[in-house]
Amino acid sequence: MAATPPAPGPAxxxxxxxxxxxxxxxxxxxLLLMQHGTESAVVENMVRRLGxxxxxxxxxxxxxxxxxxxxxxSERRSMTTxxxxxxxxxxMHLVTEVQRAVLSVEAGELDGAGYRTRLEGLFPFHYPRxxxxxxxxxxxxCFARLAGADWAGCGVVVLASSAAMGLRQGVARLRFSPLVAxxxxxxxxxxxxxxxxxxxVGETPRIAAASSVLLLVPGFPLINGVSDVVKxxxxxxxxxxxxxxxxxxxxxxxILLAISLWQLWGLL
Amino acid sequence: MGPFVSTLLGFLENAALAxxxxxxxxxxxxxxxxxLGWCAAGGALGRGLRxxxxxxGIPITWASLLAAAAVSFLGVWAARRLRAHPKVFTVAAVIxxxxxxxxxxALLSISQMERGGPTPELVASALRSGLDATFIVAALAVGLAxxxxxxxxxxxxx
Numbered sequence: 001m002a003a004t005p006p007a008p009g010p011a012x013x014x015x016x017x018x019x020x021x022x023x024x025x026x027x028x029x030x031l032l033l034m035q036h037g038t039e040s041a042v043v044e045n046m047v048r049r050l051g052x053x054x055x056x057x058x059x060x061x062x063x064x065x066x067x068x069x070x071x072x073x074s075e076r077r078s079m080t081t082x083x084x085x086x087x088x089x090x091x092m093h094l095v096t097e098v099q100r101a102v103l104s105v106e107a108g109e110l111d112g113a114g115y116r117t118r119l120e121g122l123f124p125f126h127y128p129r130x131x132x133x134x135x136x137x138x139x140x141x142c143f144a145r146l147a148g149a150d151w152a153g154c155g156v157v158v159l160a161s162s163a164a165m166g167l168r169q170g171v172a173r174l175r176f177s178p179l180v181a182x183x184x185x186x187x188x189x190x191x192x193x194x195x196x197x198x199x200x201v202g203e204t205p206r207i208a209a210a211s212s213v214l215l216l217v218p219g220f221p222l223i224n225g226v227s228d229v230v231k232x233x234x235x236x237x238x239x240x241x242x243x244x245x246x247x248x249x250x251x252x253x254x255i256l257l258a259i260s261l262w263q264l265w266g267l268l
Numbered sequence: 269m270g271p272f273v274s275t276l277l278g279f280l281e282n283a284a285l286a287x288x289x290x291x292x293x294x295x296x297x298x299x300x301x302x303x304l305g306w307c308a309a310g311g312a313l314g315r316g317l318r319x320x321x322x323x324x325g326i327p328i329t330w331a332s333l334l335a336a337a338a339v340s341f342l343g344v345w346a347a348r349r350l351r352a353h354p355k356v357f358t359v360a361a362v363i364x365x366x367x368x369x370x371x372x373x374a375l376l377s378i379s380q381m382e383r384g385g386p387t388p389e390l391v392a393s394a395l396r397s398g399l400d401a402t403f404i405v406a407a408l409a410v411g412l413a414x415x416x417x418x419x420x421x422x423x424x425x426x
Contacts, residue, residue, distance in 0.1 A: 037297075090296075090298065092303070096300055125298060135295040210369045211369075223408075231413075231416065259379075
């Protein structure tokens with residue numbers, strides 16, 4: 001799998017301190033990629049290439065759902081480190097920047113110290129919350145239109161999904177579990193969509209209600225989970241798929257609570 | 269309106285709506301501004317291609333698989349230019365193909381069976397929409413993995 005074979009050349013004599021720093025850089029890279037939603041095969045590949053470019057002979061990474069174990073080997077000396085990893089939410093900006101920095105190291109444009117500076121200067125970029133809510137509202141309305149909703153229904157979906165996304169971000173900032181955030185967002189979206197339809201806005205209540213909760217589709221855990229299991233990364237793959245299932249269950253619970261509470265059974 | 273014109277209009281409508289949808293999800297995944305255009309292109313390609321395949325008589329599940337694989341190949345092609353992993357934008361691009369209404373219908377039918385006992389209609393609707401939805405979601409996830417499974421087996425994309 002090694003993308004870069006260990007370069008033939010002068011015998012590597014990596015000082016202990018340099019190897020330690022390389023190990024740290026590798027494990028921090030793995031953590032950043034894992035925490036912001038990268039599939040395991042890419043994480044493993046990136047740290048291996050980074051380590052080899054920085055002069056160690058081998059890099060072995062064990063990637064788990066909430067920790068990373070990493071060993072570098074140089075001159076028959078091995079260094080191993082473990083880091084706890086917690087989910088920081090999907091952030092493709094950070095993933096892109098880390099990956100580009102690793103590619104720069106591989107191309108010889110950055111050395112270890114330069115890479116360290118680059119990593120420390122990285123902060124996850126976030127779009128403003130109002131923009132995310134509005135964009136998701138429009139997304140879900142387009143979904144509704146694709147599924148055949150009328151224009152009034154699409155308007156309801158914009159309102160319901162934007163409110164739900166705003167709530168989901170707010171709840172997540174208060175450090176609640178994502179499961180709680182998804183449950184609350186599903187409840188609010190279904191309530192707004194269902195109650196508007198109850199008041200007679202639009203002729204396509206089921207499509208409007210179904211589209212307004214689509215912001216809660218756990219796309220990344222699901223797709224990364226499938227990628228991981230098909231590539232043999234069982235532990236992270238299964239963990240991601242279970243997480244996607246739980247998020248969906250939380251969403252379903254929120255939807256059903258709203259339907260039961262507002263007596264929407266006949267309408268939808 | 270001839271069948272050609274109506275297919276063309278359907279294709280354009282699908283592609284245009286999917287563009288907005290994919291960009292919205294891209295924003296929620298914090299995709300960098302310069303890559304959002306690729307979310308749009310991928311969304312339009314996926315949904316547009318799936319519409320044409322369905323119009324050509326291919327069942328929606330297989331059409332979803334092919335469309336997701338096409339998006340993934342577009343991702344691989346773009347990844348080289350962007351120096352970024354294809355999933356940075358392909359995940360947002362396949363989300364417009366998620367079968368929202370069948371999923372919702374299956375959930376409603378199952379919970380109605382739980383409340384009032386199963387009737388043949390509810391069982392049929394739960395099974396039909398549930399199976400449809402499950403297969404389409406699986407097709408999307410596997411479709412995205414196709415380049416890695418068949419082409420980039422032993423080497424990284426970027």
